[in-house]
Amino acid sequence: MKIAQLAPLSEAVPPKGYGGTELVVSQLTEELVRRNHDVVLFASGDSETDAELVSITPKALRMEKVPSHRWAAYEVRSLLRFLERKDEFDVVHNHMGFLAYPFLAQANCPVVSTIHNPMLDYCADIYRTFSHLPIVSISDAYRKLNLCDELNYVARVYNAVDSKGFHPGDLSADKIGDQDRKYLLFLGRISHAKGTADAIKIAKAKGLPLKIAGKVDDTDLKYFKENVEPELGSGIEYVGEVDFEQKRRLYKNAMAIVYPIHFEEPFGLVMVEGLASGTPLVALARGSVREILTDKTAVIGSNVDELVENFDRIFDLRSSDCIARANDFSVDKMTTGYEEVYAKVIGGFPKGKPLSSQSDSALAVK
Numbered sequence: 468m469k470i471a472q473l474a475p476l477s478e479a480v481p482p483k484g485y486g487g488t489e490l491v492v493s494q495l496t497e498e499l500v501r502r503n504h505d506v507v508l509f510a511s512g513d514s515e516t517d518a519e520l521v522s523i524t525p526k527a528l529r530m531e532k533v534p535s536h537r538w539a540a541y542e543v544r545s546l547l548r549f550l551e552r553k554d555e556f557d558v559v560h561n562h563m564g565f566l567a568y569p570f571l572a573q574a575n576c577p578v579v580s581t582i583h584n585p586m587l588d589y590c591a592d593i594y595r596t597f598s599h600l601p602i603v604s605i606s607d608a609y610r611k612l613n614l615c616d617e618l619n620y621v622a623r624v625y626n627a628v629d630s631k632g633f634h635p636g637d638l639s640a641d642k643i644g645d646q647d648r649k650y651l652l653f654l655g656r657i658s659h660a661k662g663t664a665d666a667i668k669i670a671k672a673k674g675l676p677l678k679i680a681g682k683v684d685d686t687d688l689k690y691f692k693e694n695v696e697p698e699l700g701s702g703i704e705y706v707g708e709v710d711f712e713q714k715r716r717l718y719k720n721a722m723a724i725v726y727p728i729h730f731e732e733p734f735g736l737v738m739v740e741g742l743a744s745g746t747p748l749v750a751l752a753r754g755s756v757r758e759i760l761t762d763k764t765a766v767i768g769s770n771v772d773e774l775v776e777n778f779d780r781i782f783d784l785r786s787s788d789c790i791a792r793a794n795d796f797s798v799d800k801m802t803t804g805y806e807e808v809y810a811k812v813i814g815g816f817p818k819g820k821p822l823s824s825q826s827d828s829a830l831a832v833k
Contacts (some may be wrong), residue, residue: 468809469505471559472496472518473549473567476541479527480514484708485656485682487736488583491626491801492562498802507552509545523548535685539566546570558809565593571600577812579603579621585731586613594618601812603805606755609733622808626734627801630793632711633743635719635786643747644782648722650676652746654714654737657695657705658687662727662751664694665771667703669725669749672775676702677725680709680717718744723781726750727771735759743793745786749774759796763788 472495478486481493492510496518499506506518512525523544524531533541546567549559553574561567561580571578579601586594594614601621604610610620640646651673653666663679670677683691699705709717718724724741725748732754739759741748748765750756751774760767766781768774 468557468813469555470499470507470809471549471552471556472506472508472510473546473559473561473563474508474510474514475563476511476522476524476545477527477529477535477538478511479530480508480510480516483513483527483530484710487626487734488562490736491581491583494627494629494798495560495802495805498798499805502802502806507556509549521545521548521552542566558813560805560809565590568593568597568600572597577601577809577815579808579812581605581624582609582613583733585609585733601808603808605734606758608731608755608758612731612754621811622804624801624804624808625796626736626739627796627798628736628739628743628793629798630743630790633715633718633740633793634790635745638745638786638790641785641787642782643722643784643786646722646786648720648746650678650721651749652678652680652717652721652724652741653726654680654709654717654724654741656687657681657683657691659690659694660728660730662725662729663690664698665727665729666725667695667698668771669727669775669778670703671698673778675722677704678717678721679703679705680707680714682708714740715744718746721746723766724748726756727774728753728756730754732756739793739796742789745789747781747784747789749778749781759792761792764792 472492474480474492478489480489482489496506496508496516500517507521508516508518509521511527512522513527514520524541528538550570556576559574559578561571564582581603598618601619604620604623605626607623651670653663655661657663718741724746728751734755738748742764748760750765750767752767752769766777
């Protein structure tokens with residue numbers, strides 16, 4: 468198949484630091500190429516891929532410090548470049564969200580979108596307008612929480628992690644309580660949604676050191692200064708945004724990852740990366756958490772006090788169970804899932820008309 472992958476331009480593919488969507492796009496693209504598909508990746512110019520790379524920006528927009536209110540203009544240019552080549556593809560896979568929808572509607576081939584972020588009120592009407600376009604959910608929780616009865620969900624395909632890159636090595640001391648792990652870890656965007664302040668609260672309640680790794684967006688700078696910065700010191704350390712190798716070391720040496728999210732997490736790559744490192748989690752039951760984590764791999768609670776109360780159960784959890792669970796979210800399984808989706812939407816595509824002129828029923832690939 469000749470497949471177009473449409474990626475956001477805010478981060479490179481794969482990302483140099485933060486960037487869950489871009490990591491998923493990279494893993495999928497490279498595995499599709501390994502499986503002898505002809506893949507064209509629309510992404511930032513500093514992306515690294517064995518596919519054909521098409522870009523209108525030399526570098527990722529955030530790394531180039533392009534103001535975020537201008538990002539949409541660059542991404543529209545990328546989508547216009549896609550339209551110039553829209554007749555070349557057997558299928559188009561959109562990872563850019565609602566912004567791509569008016570452009571997908573002009574394609575002359577099957578399209579499918581993986582929406583990596585919640586469908587909030589400000590954009591829900593756009594998804595409804597193009598409700599006939601096929602969508603893949605990245606978890607069952609995502610579909611349930613995002614216009615599940617109004618849109619054309621065709622499949623659920625979990626995101627993936629290349630577990631080999633995170634393997635902790637020697638598992639002779641399998642139980643977490645028998646391992647020489649020194650600190651708790653919070654890894655992710657520093658924000659209320661991700662629960663950074665509650666991660667600090669949990670660490671302080673247990674008298675344990677906490678390393679905080681992640682980016683601080685301009686919109687979250689006030690949160691950082693009010694809720695994180697005053698707590699630094701006395702075992703609470705902010706290490707900043709990290710690259711892959713730094714992230715791998717942080718995971719491997721943590722006794723647990725603290726994951727007290729305050730929103731309905733669509734998937735959460737941090738959870739699977741931690742598990743692949745043999746590291747359990749302490750997590751609030753929001754979004755996909757109970758879908759990805761189990762009682763053998765995490766302490767899960769409905770509030771922070773419950774997490775503190777049951778925290779010590781992590782010391783009886785085993786790294787081998789965490790790794791085994793991470794293997795359920797492999798790149799191989801994800802790519803096979805998307806190959807099945809591509810075949811499904813191609814098989815349900817009426818020939819000879821652009822998407823914008825086809826009826827909802829004609830594209831209802833159920």
